[in-house]
Amino acid sequence: MADVMTNRLIEFRKVSRVYGSGEAAILALDSVDLAIQRHEFVAIMGPSGSGKSTAMNILGCLDVPTSGEYLFQGVPTSGLDRSHHTLLRRHMLGFVFQGFNLLPRTSAVENVELPLIYRGMASVERRERAIEALALVGLSGREHHTAQELSGGQQQRVAIARAIVTHPAVLLADEPTGNLDTKTSNEIMDLVTRLNREQGITVIMVTHENDIAAYAGRVLRFVDGKLESDAKRDMEAVHAL
Numbered sequence: 001m002a003d004v005m006t007n008r009l010i011e012f013r014k015v016s017r018v019y020g021s022g023e024a025a026i027l028a029l030d031s032v033d034l035a036i037q038r039h040e041f042v043a044i045m046g047p048s049g050s051g052k053s054t055a056m057n058i059l060g061c062l063d064v065p066t067s068g069e070y071l072f073q074g075v076p077t078s079g080l081d082r083s084h085h086t087l088l089r090r091h092m093l094g095f096v097f098q099g100f101n102l103l104p105r106t107s108a109v110e111n112v113e114l115p116l117i118y119r120g121m122a123s124v125e126r127r128e129r130a131i132e133a134l135a136l137v138g139l140s141g142r143e144h145h146t147a148q149e150l151s152g153g154q155q156q157r158v159a160i161a162r163a164i165v166t167h168p169a170v171l172l173a174d175e176p177t178g179n180l181d182t183k184t185s186n187e188i189m190d191l192v193t194r195l196n197r198e199q200g201i202t203v204i205m206v207t208h209e210n211d212i213a214a215y216a217g218r219v220l221r222f223v224d225g226k227l228e229s230d231a232k233r234d235m236e237a238v239h240a241l
Helices: 002-006 052-059 082-092 108-118 123-136 152-164 182-199 235-239
Strands: 008-019 026-037 041-045 067-072 093-097 170-174 202-206 218-223 226-232
Touching: 008 052, 008 202, 026 052, 026 202, 026 226, 041 052, 041 182, 052 170, 052 202, 082 093, 093 152, 108 123, 108 152, 123 152, 152 170, 152 182, 170 182, 182 202
Parallel strands: 041 202, 041 218, 093 170, 170 202
Antiparallel strands: 008 026, 008 067, 218 226
């Protein structure tokens, strides 16, 4: 048990989130308990309004629980002020979204450098780190193409490179294949799986597609603000995809 606790990266303890008040109050999360270990690949699923996006926002320190506690590396985040939440996002978390969120007329390498600029990293070092991240996602030779010159799949690879250039502990992916065709979606998921397995990045992904969730080693299903099920999968079968 001690080893399991030591390896625990993220924990929700009776986390609830209420929006509004009185008769207009909406219970988005209802006393959710969960724990995620280091190096796991977890998919979060559920119908619209199930609480999965609220859970992801809290995991990413973009929102806070109304009650209960969110612990990151054993530290309660409720005791952190806004600036410390920002530092946690900047140094420990990487984000990938459905819409890529790239600067369209800016080169791939400059897009990837952005998080390092916020860190105050020197230009030579951040350029080297950005080029390394682009190579890791298979975009060597495309560093100076602007986002609008790249395909959708390539843009998402740039977005993933931007998310991992800071060497985060956790990659939070919100519908990362939602704007991509099936072939490109599979290529992106193969990449995310490789980053999880070879780089040791913990991946937490929201998706509504069963075939995309099948890449994860564990699937959390939310219904009406509650964690309805928590199913682990055979990792050998996952890695064979």
